Amino acid sequence: MPILSEARYENKILKPSRDLPLKEGESVIIEIRRPVADRMFGLFSIDEKTADEIISMDEWV
Numbered sequence: 001m002p003i004l005s006e007a008r009y010e011n012k013i014l015k016p017s018r019d020l021p022l023k024e025g026e027s028v029i030i031e032i033r034r035p036v037a038d039r040m041f042g043l044f045s046i047d048e049k050t051a052d053e054i055i056s057m058d059e060w061v
Contacts, residue, residue, distance in 0.1 A: 006017040014030075022028065046054075 003020060005020060007014050008017065009015075
C-alpha cells in the first residue's frame with residue numbers, strides 16, 4: 001500500500017514531514033509531485049479586482 005507524506009528538500013536531503021513506517025536501510029521508490037499551487041503558478045492571469053473577489057469568497061474561510 002502506498003504511503004503519502006509531504007517532505008521538504010533541505011541541504012540535498014529529502015526530509016519527510018512525519019515519521020514513516022520503514023525499516024532502517026529499507027529501499028523505496030519515490031514519486032515527486034509539487035503542490036498544485038506551484039504547478040498552476042503563471043498559467044493564467046486575472047485582474048486585481050477579480051483576484052480580491054476570489055480571495056474573499058466564503059469557501060476559503
